[in-house]
Amino acid sequence: xGVLSEELKQRIAGEFxxxxxxxxxxxxxxxxxxxxxxxxxxxxxxxxxxxxxxxHQIDVEEVxxxxxxxxxxxxxxxHIQVCANLSCCLAGARPLxxxxxxxxxxxxxxxxxxxxxxxxxxxxxxxxxxxxxLQVNNEPFLENxxxxxxxxxxxxxxxxxxxxxx
Amino acid sequence: MAAVVxxxxxxxxxxxxxxxxxxxxGGYAAAENAIKEMKPEDIxxxxxxxxxxxxGGAGFAAGIKWSFLPNDGRRPRYxxxxxxESEPGTYKDRQIIERNPHQLIEGLLIAARANTIDAAYVYxxxxxxxxxxxxxxxxxxxxxxxxxxxxxxxxxLDFEIYVHRGAGAYICGExxxxxxxxxxxxxxxxxxxxxxxxxxxxxxxxIINNIETMTQVPYVLRAGVDGYKSIGTEKxxxxxxxxxxGCVMKPGPYELPLGTPLKEIIFEHAGGxxxxxxxxxxxxxxxxxxxxTAETAMxxxxxxxxxxxxxxxxxxxxxxVMDDTVCLVRAALVxxxxxxxxxxxxxxxxxxxxGWLHKLLQGIERGTGTLRDLDVIEDVTxxxxxxxxxxxxxxxxxxxxxxxRRFRPEFEAHIEHKGCPxxxxxxxx
Numbered sequence: 368x369g370v371l372s373e374e375l376k377q378r379i380a381g382e383f384x385x386x387x388x389x390x391x392x393x394x395x396x397x398x399x400x401x402x403x404x405x406x407x408x409x410x411x412x413x414x415x416x417x418x419x420x421x422x423h424q425i426d427v428e429e430v431x432x433x434x435x436x437x438x439x440x441x442x443x444x445x446h447i448q449v450c451a452n453l454s455c456c457l458a459g460a461r462p463l464x465x466x467x468x469x470x471x472x473x474x475x476x477x478x479x480x481x482x483x484x485x486x487x488x489x490x491x492x493x494x495x496x497x498x499x500x501l502q503v504n505n506e507p508f509l510e511n512x513x514x515x516x517x518x519x520x521x522x523x524x525x526x527x528x529x530x531x532x533x
Numbered sequence: 534m535a536a537v538v539x540x541x542x543x544x545x546x547x548x549x550x551x552x553x554x555x556x557x558x559g560g561y562a563a564a565e566n567a568i569k570e571m572k573p574e575d576i577x578x579x580x581x582x583x584x585x586x587x588x589g590g591a592g593f594a595a596g597i598k599w600s601f602l603p604n605d606g607r608r609p610r611y612x613x614x615x616x617x618e619s620e621p622g623t624y625k626d627r628q629i630i631e632r633n634p635h636q637l638i639e640g641l642l643i644a645a646r647a648n649t650i651d652a653a654y655v656y657x658x659x660x661x662x663x664x665x666x667x668x669x670x671x672x673x674x675x676x677x678x679x680x681x682x683x684x685x686x687x688x689x690l691d692f693e694i695y696v697h698r699g700a701g702a703y704i705c706g707e708x709x710x711x712x713x714x715x716x717x718x719x720x721x722x723x724x725x726x727x728x729x730x731x732x733x734x735x736x737x738x739x740i741i742n743n744i745e746t747m748t749q750v751p752y753v754l755r756a757g758v759d760g761y762k763s764i765g766t767e768k769x770x771x772x773x774x775x776x777x778x779g780c781v782m783k784p785g786p787y788e789l790p791l792g793t794p795l796k797e798i799i800f801e802h803a804g805g806x807x808x809x810x811x812x813x814x815x816x817x818x819x820x821x822x823x824x825x826t827a828e829t830a831m832x833x834x835x836x837x838x839x840x841x842x843x844x845x846x847x848x849x850x851x852x853x854v855m856d857d858t859v860c861l862v863r864a865a866l867v868x869x870x871x872x873x874x875x876x877x878x879x880x881x882x883x884x885x886x887x888g889w890l891h892k893l894l895q896g897i898e899r900g901t902g903t904l905r906d907l908d909v910i911e912d913v914t915x916x917x918x919x920x921x922x923x924x925x926x927x928x929x930x931x932x933x934x935x936x937x938r939r940f941r942p943e944f945e946a947h948i949e950h951k952g953c954p955x956x957x958x959x960x961x962x
Contacts, residue, residue: 385695387609387735393717394700398659420717433719433877434700436659448660452621453820453867454778454853461961490703490871491621492660495778495851496785507663 370411389420407438443485451488454495466514540752552674555635563754576647583753583761584770589743601730609651611734613741616657617706620819622851625774626744630664634671640750645692659699703875708741721877722923766792769836777803779854792836810856818848820868821928823935860959865936866894872929883926886917900952
């Protein structure tokens with residue numbers, strides 16, 4: 368039994384006609400896999416993707432390790448990426464990150480014991496006029512934040528989990 | 534303030550993402566005219582004559598770039614449209630795709646007609662979820678209406694646009710790093726020559742332009758060469774979107790002519806500084822560009838020539854404002870950390886140099902630095918400039934080195950004080 372479902376393989380193959388080479392679908396394929404596997408790429412996936420795209424497994428693995436949006440180990444169900452670049456720092460990104468760390472009792476780069484949340488300090492996300500900001504998974508940005516907003520953000524995510532929505 | 538003609542972003546916060554909305558405001562008329570009435574070479578001539586310069590950072594003349602495509606009959610020919618937008622401070626392309634995506638599509642279509650292009654790939658940074666969905670919906674609508682696909686408007690032109698999602702790597706905004714990434718590899722820039730016009734995507738002839746650059750193209754035809762050239766300065770024509778951030782009352786994207794005084798952007802459009810604050814430093818074009826002192830910033834206009842004469846560059850027009858509360862050692866440290874994280878690792882000068890800059894600035898910020906470290910920074914930045922495959926190394930050297938060069942007393946004070954003299958007021962890193 369492989370890691371990738373037949374349906375997922377079909378979706379990946381559905382991207383092939385856009386490009387002259389199958390390999391060009393690699394980033395898209397990895398995005399698809401992450402979206403279906405709680406935000407990370409499980410062991411075994413790289414071999415199956417390599418077969419599908421007719422490239423070597425190492426070609427897939429070096430791409431996974433190069434790009435910051437790809438994770439080869441579990442992240443939280445809600446992966447909270449807080450921008451810590453200059454415009455966001457000037458607008459108070461550090462106190463925002465610290466509040467998340469305190470409320471979740473983890474450091475940036477870690478996952479909570481229950482696997483629900485992870486925090487990552489990231490480089491510029493392109494929302495500098497509405498700093499500080501963050502992105503949960505691949506959702507629309509949350510902008511113009513204050514440390515006081517943190518409890519409300521976490522509550523909303525927890526209630527989504529209770530409703531069974533990641 | 535003189536009346537400004539705005540043509541990149543819809544007025545009053547409007548959103549023209551729906552085809553009907555865009556057409557109601559004159560959309561696709563330029564493309565229809567270009568396809569039905571103009572010879573392809575006349576389009577290129579107009580773009581060249583308009584003086585349109587690339588909005589992605591380097592400011593290269595778009596029409597001249599197009600003219601580098603060889604006439605050797607090789608097909609397919611591609612456009613790689615750069616929407617990786619990762620230069621810290623920059624968020625202008627996102628505004629375009631979220632609010633006016635059809636003008637980008639129209640620009641790509643006109644460029645396709647002018648340059649005999651078969652397909653365009655818009656490389657969009659992976660985090661831009663709203664933009665990604667919006668652009669794909671707009672492309673689907675344009676295709677439905679016959680502006681994309683086979684035999685467009687009965688002209689025999691076949692042209693497709695695909696949106697390609699990046700995955701979080703600044704270096705993929707570098708033109709050949711982008712092409713490597715699009716082909717399914719690590720985004721490590723290629724050696725040139727061959728240049729992309731000759732051997733770009735899949736070794737085929739390729740033009741690469743920024744999203745904002747392509748979004749300018751319909752307006753070049755709508756306004757005509759003289760109309761377009763009447764905006765901006767002689768050598769920096771047209772509007773651009775200045776993305777203002779940092780210590781101002783109203784940060785945001787402001788569409789204004791090139792050549793607008795920086796003082797006007799900060800103090801009129803962006804609402805000025807917070808009460809009681811004074812200006813200390815401004816980065817005029819994203820963190821890769823040399824920082825300006827307040828004195829210089831108050832005198833410059835935002836066009837290529839003036840900024841170059843004043844020791845910096847326009848870059849992406851991303852204005853980052855720092856007031857007197859801001860510790861510039863910390864600002865430089867954030868920038869150094871960024872470049873260390875984003876160096877692709879191919880070239881020694883960049884891989885090692887960005888690490889050195891980050892470590893040295895970290896020491897100075899924490900109070901363990903020495904005066905000699907400032908000379909080492911100066912030395913390291915010299916080795917990093919003009920020695921590598923791409924310009925990331927130069928950008929890291931400029932983005933951090935000019936903080937030290939132009940504000941050296943503040944760095945010395947940090948070293949003597951063994952930490953930040955402004956610690957009580959400055960932002961935290």
